Amino acid sequence: xxxxxxxxxxxxxxxxxxxxxxxxxxxxxxxxxxxxxxxxxxxxxxxxxxxxxxxxxxxxxxxxxxxxxxxxxxxxxxxxxxxxxxxxxxxxxxxxxxxxxxxxxxxxxxxxxxxxxxxxxxxxxxxxxxxxxxxxxxxxxxxxxxxxxxxxxxxxxxxxxxxxxxxxxxxxxxxxxxxxxxxxxxxxxxxxxxxxxxxxxxxxxxxxxxxxxxxxxxxxxxxxxxxxxxxxxxxxxxxxxxxxxxxxxxxxxxxxxxxxxxxxxxxxxxxxxxxxxxxxxxxxxxxxxxxxxxxxxxxxxxxxxxx
Numbered sequence: 001x002x003x004x005x006x007x008x009x010x011x012x013x014x015x016x017x018x019x020x021x022x023x024x025x026x027x028x029x030x031x032x033x034x035x036x037x038x039x040x041x042x043x044x045x046x047x048x049x050x051x052x053x054x055x056x057x058x059x060x061x062x063x064x065x066x067x068x069x070x071x072x073x074x075x076x077x078x079x080x081x082x083x084x085x086x087x088x089x090x091x092x093x094x095x096x097x098x099x100x101x102x103x104x105x106x107x108x109x110x111x112x113x114x115x116x117x118x119x120x121x122x123x124x125x126x127x128x129x130x131x132x133x134x135x136x137x138x139x140x141x142x143x144x145x146x147x148x149x150x151x152x153x154x155x156x157x158x159x160x161x162x163x164x165x166x167x168x169x170x171x172x173x174x175x176x177x178x179x180x181x182x183x184x185x186x187x188x189x190x191x192x193x194x195x196x197x198x199x200x201x202x203x204x205x206x207x208x209x210x211x212x213x214x215x216x217x218x219x220x221x222x223x224x225x226x227x228x229x230x231x232x233x234x235x236x237x238x239x240x241x242x243x244x245x246x247x248x249x250x251x252x253x254x255x256x257x258x259x260x261x262x263x264x265x266x267x268x269x270x271x272x273x274x275x276x277x278x279x280x281x282x283x284x285x286x287x288x289x290x291x292x293x294x295x296x297x298x299x300x301x302x303x304x305x306x307x
Contacts, residue, residue: 007041021051022094053131054094059102060137061088064187064220068142070107077101100126104138111184114139142221143184148192150174151229152200153276159197161230166191190216192226200230201273233273238281240267243292252284260284 028047061084071083082090102123117136163172172180192213207226240263250262
């Protein structure tokens, strides 16, 4: 209040607007304005200044895994698009009260796991009031995968191996050199098990992150490759033939992979599964008989003589 002003003089009033506020309106009664006030004798002039507190929308970006450098694009109804990576934020600057929206363009290889505003608004419809700062946080999780790879010894074998998976449709069938990709999985613990067919041994099953295939600990953004290597059973079959045919004579054999055994004409002795390697079989001399030939054949093809 300013008292006892001289009539017919001209006065002015100006507001110094403090930070965080906007001067919305300023007017005076009568025909006066704050910049030009001319009071008449006995007149009371009222000048009203109305200020509005600044309002802001802050967009915050978070990723799983933490610290990823991928840049995410945001569409904002109150300004131009903005790109943010993990931990970064964008402040709208002062906005008038109203309804605004923010949306994220989710890049390939990521899932948007949450988008929340601290005032309870949906990011698609943010009700902003004077003096309010609304923080909207967008959290994305990077895709994670388990790859199962099949390897065989011998290489290129057509045998199909069945796998039980704790994820997806629970099953995969693979032959040598083939792989199965899980597709995007949530972080967690999963299992992969092979149903080893008859005639094969599971030599190794290793995962690239050091996990056991029975308990694969998968993190966001991680790709774990589990390689199952099988070795086909190998065996030596010793067969006895005599001339004349059908002789009841028993012949003793000395193998390097087992104890001695005896065979008569037409009989066979199977070693059972042996590791790949070099072995020997010899027949002990039998009185009244001559060893006329020893031939070894392979199911992989070819033949050779053996002592």
